Structures are given as structure tokens and as C-alpha cells.
Amino acid sequence: MLSSLSIRHFTLVEHLELEIPTGFSVITGETGAGKSILLDALGLCLGDKADGAVVRHGADKAELTALFDVSRLKDACDWLAERDLSNGEECSLRRVIHKEGRSKAWINGTPVTLGELRTLGEMLIHIHGQHAPQSLLQRASHRQLIDNVGDLHALAAEVSLTHQQWQQAARALADSQANQAAQAARLELLDSHLDELQKLGLKPGEYEALEQEYDRLANFESLMQDGRAALDLLSEGESPVLRALQLAMKTLEPHRNRDDTLTNLCASLDSALIEVKESAGELRHFLEDQELDPARLQWLEGRLSEAHRLARKHKVLPAELPDLQERLQAEHSRCQEAQDVEALQAAVETTATRYQAQAQTLREQRQQVAGSLSPSIAGHLRNLGMPDTQVEFAFITLAKPAAHGLDDVELLFSANKGQAPQPLAKVVSGGELSRFALAVQVIQAQHSAVPVLVFDEVDVGISGGTAEVVGELLRSLGERAQILCITHQPQVAAKGHHHWRVEKFSTEDRTHSRIVALTRDERIREIARMSGGVTITPETLRHAESMLAG
Known part of the structure; x- marks a missing residue:
């Protein structure tokens, strides 16, 4: 889990030390207050590209440190041990960005590359960003969704490697046949x-x-x-x-x-x-x-x-x-x-046979996962206010086997009774796409081994009872993982185990941003503000209290 986050001289933040609790934590605040600062800081700790513009005005460098408890993460502990980076049950990811744009990274005090930081980060935390809905319009993401939910990445990697070996053997055979005289x-x-x-x-x-x-x-x-x-x-x-x-x-x-x-x-x-x-x-x-x-x-x-x-x-x-x-x-x-054409021909046949066997196994397992994943997505969409949803996965056999397998995979979708499912990218509306992405992200989170999940405004385009359902889903996820969620929906905020508010304020010559952990009374006022706007009335306060109690 993510234990703490330290931020110094980063955009509007001068100094912030944030202890991160377990469960479902919500982050709210006015538009422009700096809610994305937390996610940006985390992203840089996980290896995102740096820009000197993130350094606070007047400072020489920004310093960011994320501290994780890795005691229950075997893959992460093994990865650290293999590289002599272990430090017991804790793991520190540190990043320093200079105003000139150059940056440095450390894991447990040892300098590392950004690639190493990203590799480890993928084992520790997963960020579901605001652009997740758009990625669903790409057919490749539909195949990746099945592999994520079915934990098929290892088999898919074997298929890809065997395909590469097959193609290399075929090229070697063709080169040999074409260049026999020159090779002799x-x-x-x-x-x-x-x-x-x-x-x-x-x-x-x-x-x-x-x-x-x-x-x-x-x-x-x-x-x-x-x-x-x-x-x-x-x-x-x-x-x-x-x-x-x-x-x-x-x-x-x-x-x-x-x-x-x-x-x-x-x-x-x-x-x-x-x-x-x-x-x-x-x-x-x-x-x-x-x-x-x-x-x-x-x-x-x-x-x-x-x-x-x-x-x-x-x-x-x-x-x-x-x-x-x-x-x-x-x-x-x-x-x-x-020169040994027979041996080359045998290598082509051997790798082709192995590829076909592995790819057929991958196809069957993907089809099996798709069979259970389709109704699961449809069920979540019905709970999100789309009662007539139909979801299917179409497997389209490729004319030529590829590194990713024997098929392309495409999501088919219909939101209306009597209308046959069509390719998602062709028929889905913007609001439907937002809900579809939310359903997919929740399902992937339920199957993820990564202990920290961050959701950045996944509730855009929903409100009312649907937003309450989203909050309940995220709260249930918080029972088994550490969930951080930036939200504008009071119904979602009311379901959090913990609540932070991001505030922007000014001194004589500077603008600052800070993050405040809210008490119960402060949560009521914040939820009332989110529900009723600038003017908070006794009625909106009572409504906010009832939402929090529910």
C-alpha cells in the first residue's frame, strides 16, 4: 500500500507531507484548486516524463517521494531483491526535477533509470486516468481488457515470442534460399x-x-x-x-x-x-x-x-x-x-507448430474469459442507469497469424432493446462511453493484483442515483485495496472512508495549494457545497448529512 507522499516546491505546493490511509479516500475541491497535483506527483514518482515547468516559482527544484509498504507484494520484493534494491518492508520512490528540466530518480536511495522506476511502479499502483474512455474506442484495448481480467499476459507473451521466432526462422530460410551462391x-x-x-x-x-x-x-x-x-x-x-x-x-x-x-x-x-x-x-x-x-x-x-x-x-x-x-x-x-536448408526448414516448421498450439490455447482462454466478462460489464451498466444494455465480444479470425494471436477482438454494444450489438466505436455516445469505461475500470480493479488504485474523475457524465452506485462500487473496492478517487460528485464523496479537500489560497505575492483532511462536520459542509453550489443552506446541510449517514 501507499503509506505516504511528500511533495516539495511542486507547482502550487510549497511543502506537503501526506499520510495515506487504507480504504477508499476521496479528494474534492473547487475547479482549479489543484486536485490533480496529487496524481501528477504520483505519476512522476512512478516514472512519468518530467518538465521543469512543474517546479514552483522561485525554487531551484521540486522533490517528490512516495513511500510504499511492500511486505505483501512478492513480485515487487523479488524484483527489488534481484537488483539489490531491497530495504525491508518499505520501498521509497524519489524523484527530483530541476527547473532546467533535468531530473533524477532513486529507489530506496539508489539511483535508477526511469524505465526501472516505471517497471516497479506498475507493480505498486495503477492510475485510471480521465482519458480511459477514449482508449476503449481502440480495438486493441478490447483484447487487452480480456487479458487483464483473465490474467493471460504470460501466455500472450509466449505467443508473441514464438511468433517472433517463427518469423525469424522463416526469414533465415528465405535468405538462405535466395543467397546460396553468395553464402557458398x-x-x-x-x-x-x-x-x-x-x-x-x-x-x-x-x-x-x-x-x-x-x-x-x-x-x-x-x-x-x-x-x-x-x-x-x-x-x-x-x-x-x-x-x-x-x-x-x-x-x-x-x-x-x-x-x-x-x-x-x-x-x-x-x-x-x-x-x-x-x-x-x-x-x-x-x-x-x-x-x-x-x-x-x-x-x-x-x-x-x-x-x-x-x-x-x-x-x-x-x-x-x-x-x-x-x-x-x-x-x-x-x-x-x-547453408543447411533442411535444418532451417525444420526450424520453421517447429516454431510454426508451436505457435499454432499456443495461439489456439490463447484463443480458447480469451473466448472463455469473454463469455463471463460480457454479462459482467452489462450488469454494471444496468446498475449505472442503462437497463437495456447488451455487450458481446466478437472474435475476428485474421487472414495472417499475428504476434497477438489468431484473432482480432472487438467489443459490440447496444443500449436499446431490439437493436443488435454493433462495434462500440460506431454506436456509443459520449455519456454511454463514460459509463462503459467506469464499468470496465471497476471490473479490472476487481481482478488486479496491484494494491493501490487511483481513479481520476471516473464519474464524469453521471449524477444522482447512478453516482451513488459508483460510490458504493468504489467503497466496496476499498475493502480489499487502497482506493484514491478525485471526484466532483457528492454522492461519490459521501461513500468515502476518508475525505480530503484541496484548497487554493493566496498570500501577498504567492498562490498556494494545500490538502486538508476533513472531520465529519467539515465533510458535511463540503458535500453540501458540492450539492448546492456557493450558498449553503440548512436544507443542503441536512441533505448532505443524510447522504453521509447513508
Whole structure:
């Protein structure tokens, strides 16, 4: 559930800390008071696109934080744990928007992308917006409605993936059949290239080692001469560094403890003496181990020369030849597979058969869900003042199988007796569409695993007894989920477990918006205002009290 929402310097809000209770909470207020601020803030916490214009005038940035209790949401907890974002039973979604337009997002204090914020947000909250009715005019939304109610998304995703694999296999077969000669020529060239590279057999990191060894043997005489000269200077010559250090140490040793500077200096000389001894010993052993091998030198020269030739041929650096060989080998394997027409044909047939089986199962399950969903929608519409409603789902077989299945799905609707159902987009009126969308949203909410549902003015276009039915529906949803609803209908507001009013007010130089939790008496006055307009009379107050009591 949504535990709290913190808003700072966002549009008209300077600072708001809102604790969100369980149950059905209604949000009311005058037009233009800023009721949508809550939804806009939530949307940004859930990954909506940001605009610097939302930053309150005079501020540098807006800060929004939504805190959720995820203790009972296994999918969300698993998602957080997989990404090392868990923070116990609580989950914080934070968004900062700067006035220049750039924004940052965090989950439990860890920076994340907006895509990650949106993915998690879909597991935590669902917002039914004002534009939901218009989406019902799109045929694709009818199929999505069935999948939502029937929990068929996993099967639909499998069908889509198999369809993609089928199409890829079919394209690979067609390409192979059309390009047999070109692929054969390419395969022959790859065989030649790989033969040369395999004969060289250069391993990753080997070129650098070969080059170093060649350089050492090619310069053997100067290396030995300079090495012996250096060893004489260190320890074995007439006046070596080692002897000078020993003499300096012997001279200063009696005075070591007479000053901190001398103490530190003697310690440094001790270290230098040890390092010189060790360096001289290592150099002596190195020189003793060196041996000029003309045959080895000649072998190295030939191997490096071949590496340089192949590198020039393929326009790469010699050290990159092992990577080149790996890439060419992968391409060789792909070409061989493309040449195997029988295997490609088998892949097409296998994926096509799997697609048909999965898509047929999806079709049958969608038809089963549609059979129970149609009367459910019609029943809600009758309660919403449309007694003669008929609702059906038409399944239209596609001429060519698609990623979403074997059929298109279309809602058919009739509001009148004796009139056969027709495509919803062709016959529904604006008022009917609003009620249809409300019925659909309520049904989807009843089948949703998301614990927080937000309704933004879903009661537009209804009033009276119909609005009371809507309020009762939302209140019943509030018994099993956390419901937030922006409404202009007093009948809906009266059914809320909790009631907030959004108020806009002005100081000397600023306009502000605030959200106030209402007491029972304040609710009565607010419902009376919503019912009777600006002038609140004793009669409207009594009517409001009776609505709240009911």
C-alpha cells in the first residue's frame, strides 16, 4: 500500500507531507484548486516524463517521494531483491526535477533509470486516468481488457515470442534460399582466412609476450654490456653505490638518536641499503640466466612477421588477431547453418507448430474469459442507469497469424432493446462511453493484483442515483485495496472512508495549494457545497448529512 507522499516546491505546493490511509479516500475541491497535483506527483514518482515547468516559482527544484509498504507484494520484493534494491518492508520512490528540466530518480536511495522506476511502479499502483474512455474506442484495448481480467499476459507473451521466432526462422530460410551462391563463396573465403589464422595459432596476449622476447634477444649484446656496467656501479665495481651507502651509514650511526631528522635519515639509508642489495642480487641472477639462442630468435622473427602480414591483410593490429579469428569463426558457423536448408526448414516448421498450439490455447482462454466478462460489464451498466444494455465480444479470425494471436477482438454494444450489438466505436455516445469505461475500470480493479488504485474523475457524465452506485462500487473496492478517487460528485464523496479537500489560497505575492483532511462536520459542509453550489443552506446541510449517514 501507499503509506505516504511528500511533495516539495511542486507547482502550487510549497511543502506537503501526506499520510495515506487504507480504504477508499476521496479528494474534492473547487475547479482549479489543484486536485490533480496529487496524481501528477504520483505519476512522476512512478516514472512519468518530467518538465521543469512543474517546479514552483522561485525554487531551484521540486522533490517528490512516495513511500510504499511492500511486505505483501512478492513480485515487487523479488524484483527489488534481484537488483539489490531491497530495504525491508518499505520501498521509497524519489524523484527530483530541476527547473532546467533535468531530473533524477532513486529507489530506496539508489539511483535508477526511469524505465526501472516505471517497471516497479506498475507493480505498486495503477492510475485510471480521465482519458480511459477514449482508449476503449481502440480495438486493441478490447483484447487487452480480456487479458487483464483473465490474467493471460504470460501466455500472450509466449505467443508473441514464438511468433517472433517463427518469423525469424522463416526469414533465415528465405535468405538462405535466395543467397546460396553468395553464402557458398563467403564460406570458401572464410575457410581460407581461418586456415591462415589457425596455422599461426596466436593466443590472446601472446603477441605482446613474443614481441618482448624478440626485443630482448635481438638486443642481447647491448643488454648484457649495459647490465654488467650497472651491476658494477651498484655493488661490484671499484667505488659502488652499495659501499658508499655503507660508509655513509657507518658515519651517521653514532648520531642516530641525537635528532629526529637524523633518526629518519638513518632509517631511510637502511631501507636504501637493503633495496640496493636486493636490486644488485636480482640483476646478477638475471644476467646469469641470459643465453643467446639464434634459433629461437629466428623462430620469433618468423612468427612476428607472419602476424604482421595477417594484421595488414585484415586491417587490424597484430594483437587483435585472436579476436578476429573468433569473429570469423562465429561467422563461419552462421554461414554453415544458413547453408543447411533442411535444418532451417525444420526450424520453421517447429516454431510454426508451436505457435499454432499456443495461439489456439490463447484463443480458447480469451473466448472463455469473454463469455463471463460480457454479462459482467452489462450488469454494471444496468446498475449505472442503462437497463437495456447488451455487450458481446466478437472474435475476428485474421487472414495472417499475428504476434497477438489468431484473432482480432472487438467489443459490440447496444443500449436499446431490439437493436443488435454493433462495434462500440460506431454506436456509443459520449455519456454511454463514460459509463462503459467506469464499468470496465471497476471490473479490472476487481481482478488486479496491484494494491493501490487511483481513479481520476471516473464519474464524469453521471449524477444522482447512478453516482451513488459508483460510490458504493468504489467503497466496496476499498475493502480489499487502497482506493484514491478525485471526484466532483457528492454522492461519490459521501461513500468515502476518508475525505480530503484541496484548497487554493493566496498570500501577498504567492498562490498556494494545500490538502486538508476533513472531520465529519467539515465533510458535511463540503458535500453540501458540492450539492448546492456557493450558498449553503440548512436544507443542503441536512441533505448532505443524510447522504453521509447513508
